[in-house]
Amino acid sequence: MDFKVRNRSLPSEMATHHTADDDLEAYSLGQLSPAASAHLEEHLLGCTGCLDRLAGWDEYVGAMRGACRLLRPSPRVRTAGGHQ
Numbered sequence: 001m002d003f004k005v006r007n008r009s010l011p012s013e014m015a016t017h018h019t020a021d022d023d024l025e026a027y028s029l030g031q032l033s034p035a036a037s038a039h040l041e042e043h044l045l046g047c048t049g050c051l052d053r054l055a056g057w058d059e060y061v062g063a064m065r066g067a068c069r070l071l072r073p074s075p076r077v078r079t080a081g082g083h084q
């Protein structure tokens with residue numbers, strides 16, 4: 001199997017399998033399986049287009065998480081305050 005061959009000099013081959021938005025979103029959320037994450041990261045090494053799209057998803061997910069914290073503060077925040 002040539003699965004693990006490092007052929008970064010062949011971006012044209014990688015470009016035929018761009019990462020789906022669903023996968024980028026799941027990756028940003030940390031919900032992508034380890035195997036799928038590894039495959040995605042390998043693609044991102046040679047594809048700035050998908051890397052830019054992932055950055056967009058990260059921004060979106062970060063904003064969503066920020067909004068969630070405002071609505072429901074994490075219990076950890078309370079204990080970290082050192083209340084006596």
Ligand SMILES: [Zn+2]
Nearest residue numbers: 018019047050
């Ligand atoms: Zn791509």
